[in-house]
Amino acid sequence: xxxxxxIEAVNAAMAYELENDQDVVLFGExxxxxxxxxxxxxxxQKKYGTERVIDTPLAESMIAGLxxxxxxxxxxxxxxxxxxxxxxxxxxxxxxxxxxxxHRTKGRLSAPMVIRAPFGGGIHAPEHHSESTEAxxxxxxxxxxxxxxxxxxxxxxxxxxxxxxxxxxxLEPKRVYRIVKHEVEDNxxxxxxxxxxxDREGSDITLISWGAMMHxxxxxxxxxxxEGVDAEVIDVAxxxxxxxxxxxxxxxxxxxxxxxxxxxKSGSVGSxxxxxxxxxxxxxxxxxxxxxxxxxxxxxxxxxxKQYMPSVDRILDEVRTIMEYK
Amino acid sequence: MTTTTVASFEIKxxxxxxxxxxxxxxxxxxxxxxxxxxxxxxxxYKLRVxxxxxxxxxxxxxxxxxxxxxGQEAIGIGYGDAMTKEDVLIPYYRSTGGLLKHGxxxxxxxxxxxxxxxxxxxxxxxxxxxxxxxxxNQIIHAxxxxxxxxxxxxxxxxxxxxxxxxxxxxxFYEGVNVxxxxxxxxxxFINNNQWAISVPTEIQTACETYAQKAIxxxxxxxxxxxxxxxxxxxxxxxxxxxxxxxxxPTVIEAxxxxxxxxxxxxxxxxxxxxxxxxxxxxNEPLVRLRKYLEKNKAWSDEDEEKMKEEVAKEVEAAVKxxxxxxxxxxxxxxxxxxxxxxxxxxxxxxxxxxxxxK
Numbered sequence: 001x002x003x004x005x006x007i008e009a010v011n012a013a014m015a016y017e018l019e020n021d022q023d024v025v026l027f028g029e030x031x032x033x034x035x036x037x038x039x040x041x042x043x044x045q046k047k048y049g050t051e052r053v054i055d056t057p058l059a060e061s062m063i064a065g066l067x068x069x070x071x072x073x074x075x076x077x078x079x080x081x082x083x084x085x086x087x088x089x090x091x092x093x094x095x096x097x098x099x100x101x102x103h104r105t106k107g108r109l110s111a112p113m114v115i116r117a118p119f120g121g122g123i124h125a126p127e128h129h130s131e132s133t134e135a136x137x138x139x140x141x142x143x144x145x146x147x148x149x150x151x152x153x154x155x156x157x158x159x160x161x162x163x164x165x166x167x168x169x170x171l172e173p174k175r176v177y178r179i180v181k182h183e184v185e186d187n188x189x190x191x192x193x194x195x196x197x198x199d200r201e202g203s204d205i206t207l208i209s210w211g212a213m214m215h216x217x218x219x220x221x222x223x224x225x226x227e228g229v230d231a232e233v234i235d236v237a238x239x240x241x242x243x244x245x246x247x248x249x250x251x252x253x254x255x256x257x258x259x260x261x262x263x264x265k266s267g268s269v270g271s272x273x274x275x276x277x278x279x280x281x282x283x284x285x286x287x288x289x290x291x292x293x294x295x296x297x298x299x300x301x302x303x304x305x306k307q308y309m310p311s312v313d314r315i316l317d318e319v320r321t322i323m324e325y326k
Numbered sequence: 327m328t329t330t331t332v333a334s335f336e337i338k339x340x341x342x343x344x345x346x347x348x349x350x351x352x353x354x355x356x357x358x359x360x361x362x363x364x365x366x367x368x369x370x371y372k373l374r375v376x377x378x379x380x381x382x383x384x385x386x387x388x389x390x391x392x393x394x395x396x397g398q399e400a401i402g403i404g405y406g407d408a409m410t411k412e413d414v415l416i417p418y419y420r421s422t423g424g425l426l427k428h429g430x431x432x433x434x435x436x437x438x439x440x441x442x443x444x445x446x447x448x449x450x451x452x453x454x455x456x457x458x459x460x461x462x463n464q465i466i467h468a469x470x471x472x473x474x475x476x477x478x479x480x481x482x483x484x485x486x487x488x489x490x491x492x493x494x495x496x497x498f499y500e501g502v503n504v505x506x507x508x509x510x511x512x513x514x515f516i517n518n519n520q521w522a523i524s525v526p527t528e529i530q531t532a533c534e535t536y537a538q539k540a541i542x543x544x545x546x547x548x549x550x551x552x553x554x555x556x557x558x559x560x561x562x563x564x565x566x567x568x569x570x571x572x573x574x575p576t577v578i579e580a581x582x583x584x585x586x587x588x589x590x591x592x593x594x595x596x597x598x599x600x601x602x603x604x605x606x607x608x609n610e611p612l613v614r615l616r617k618y619l620e621k622n623k624a625w626s627d628e629d630e631e632k633m634k635e636e637v638a639k640e641v642e643a644a645v646k647x648x649x650x651x652x653x654x655x656x657x658x659x660x661x662x663x664x665x666x667x668x669x670x671x672x673x674x675x676x677x678x679x680x681x682x683x684k
Contacts, residue, residue, distance in 0.1 A: 025477070051477065056504065057500075057503060057504055057507060059496075059500040059503070059504070061463075061466065061496060061497055061500055062466050062469075062497070062500035062501065062503075062504055064466075065463060065465075065466025065467055065469070065470060065497065065500070065501065066466060066469060066470035066473060066504065067470065068466075068467055068470055069416075069466065069467040069468065069469060069470015069471040069472070069473065069474065070470045070471070070473055070474045071470075072453070072455065072467070072470070072471060072474075073453070073470075073471055073474035073475065073478075074474070075474050075477070089496070092460060092463060092497075093463055093466065093497075096459075096460045096463060097458075097463060097467070101456075102662050102663070102664070102665070103443065103662045103663050104443045104446055104456050105443070105446045105447055105456050105662075106443055106444055106446070106447040106658075106662050107447075107661075107662040108446070108447045108448065108452065109453075109455070109456075110665070141663055141671075142663055142664065144664075164665075165664075165665035166664045166665055194668055194669065241668030241669070241670045241671065242670060243669070244669075244670055245669065276670075
């Protein structure tokens with residue numbers, strides 16, 4: 001067992017499935033010899049050959065459309081979008097075909113595939129490299145949207161995503177690709193999709209987050225503990241379809257909820273979680289639901305990204321307001 | 327300026343029968359078999375009758391929007407006849423001829439355009455894709471299916487079809503390009519019926535041919551008289567054999583004329599020149615093949631009458647089956663959304679069942 005980073009865990013999970021399932025095939029731009037621009041596929045082409053780890057021409061719609069064709073023939077494609085900001089040409093294929101193939105053929109054909117994309121801000125990247133647009137995909141029935149927050153989850157959730165019979169958009173928070181290491185046993189054990197993880201138990205407030213923001217959220221929870229506020233922290237992990245049961249159970253216990261996300265506030269995954277809580281647990285609430293989000297602005301170029309992204313301080317401010325509500 | 331030619335290209339045009347059914351060059355072997363040719367005539371005629379019936383169903387409120395193939399019957403029937411059941415068809419909305427030839431039933435096609443996904447749950451052509459409605463996406467699907475077939479070392483061809491307007495989409499180039507690089511066993515038919523709804527070729531491209539769009543992807547591009555079923559069948563057979571045997575992809579531009587509206591929701595009289603259309607009627611594929619059959623003493627008025635009677639019965643039987651098909655239940659919206667319905671969505675399914683057909 002070795003301590004590995006989130007990106008190494010993604011690599012290990014894909015390698016495990018390439019090794020154990022001959023139907024798995026991996027492709028995208030620069031994923032072969034170069035091992036991906038972030039090195040997510042490092043060494044995989046050397047080990048599994050150019051037939052199964054394939055450099056494609058530079059065309060995102062084509063990458064998604066190929067995956068649909070291959071999946072319909074029973075293969076299990078893992079397709080990489082180099083950055084989520086470049087996924088939009090592929091949206092046509094993902095929404096119109098991947099998400100609907102099972103439905104529109106009454107189950108005769110399906111489109112099991114993983115579309116991976118690094119996403120989110122905080123690494124001083126060029127324009128179009130830092131957005132968090134998970135809500136666009138969460139809105140589409142037929143898709144699953146999974147966001148790991150740490151190395152062990154990246155490993156277990158990636159395995160589940162590859163094995164899932166339906167298309168999974170697997171969004172990798174690149175800001176935390178290498179900030180922590182976990183001891184991850186490469187044993188092929190998956191984590192369930194459509195299940196939240198309770199990372200910290202508490203009784204005063206439920207903090208709900210996913211992806212990179214889980215790190216700020218957990219830091220905030222530690223600081224709150226020092227202030228005498230006992231926060232429960234939930235990692236949503238699969239942002240569509242959401243495991244609302246775990247969230248509702250927690251909110252019913254704590255009576256307070258704060259949702260923390262990097263994405264813009266309006267029409268977001270956080271909006272959906274807030275609406276579900278309001279619909280199903282409003283009578284358990286001791287205070288209005290709080291939200292800490294990116295602003296409803298264009299993701300700024302990197303000189304302002306620190307000001308755009310929720311910080312530990314912004315989370316603390318919001319939680320204190322919720323706790324003071326009478 | 328002194329230059330060197332580093333590459334040059336040409337596009338070949340194929341035709342065997344002129345508009346009067348007269349051979350313009352040596353007829354290929356298969357077309358000398360009059361049983362084969364009689365069958366192809368019957369297939370094209372059936373498609374024409376089926377289209378007319380579908381139009382009537384739409385006009386009487388018994389079916390939704392429908393795109394006919396009038397004047398373009400030789401394309402789908404031609405490539406469909408060259409396909410084996412192991413080959414895969416990735417159809418678009420005007421691939422009715424190809425679908426029928428590949429085993430999709432008239433009832434299934436009616437059910438599809440009648441608003442029920444059950445029509446895409448093909449009983450025979452199990453690997454064929456449902457009809458692609460968004461333009462050009464199917465081109466890439468064909469390459470994806472062909473890639474899977476290549477990886478599994480199977481001898482199967484993949485056929486897809488697109489309108490000439492669809493070749494302006496990025497997906498057309500992306501799909502053909504990757505097929506060229508990977509030497510995939512895919513055949514891309516372009517139904518050049520002169521119209522993308524109301525937009526004619528001069529607004530669609532500056533190219534002399536649509537077939538030459540293949541050249542930019544390093545793929546063989548062929549042009550064929552799309553109203554000459556012998557030519558369509560012959561080039562389809564060439565491209566499919568090539569695809570099955572590792573010879574790579576082919577783009578085939580079949581030139582025809584859309585004698586009908588784009589769909590039942592369109593009115594071509596707003597933009598089509600009646601004189602041009604009148605001339606196009608002289609070129610249509612059924613008359614041409616009938617003349618060829620008659621010249622070979624392989625068709626008579628009695629044959630024609632008998633065929634009309636039989637086809638009318640077949641089509642009527644399909645319409646009856648369509649009429650009697652069970653209506654979809656509300657829960658079917660949920661039942662094939664995922665392999666397993668998410669917990670969050672289950673109460674919606676229950677609610678839909680409770681409300682029933684109201």
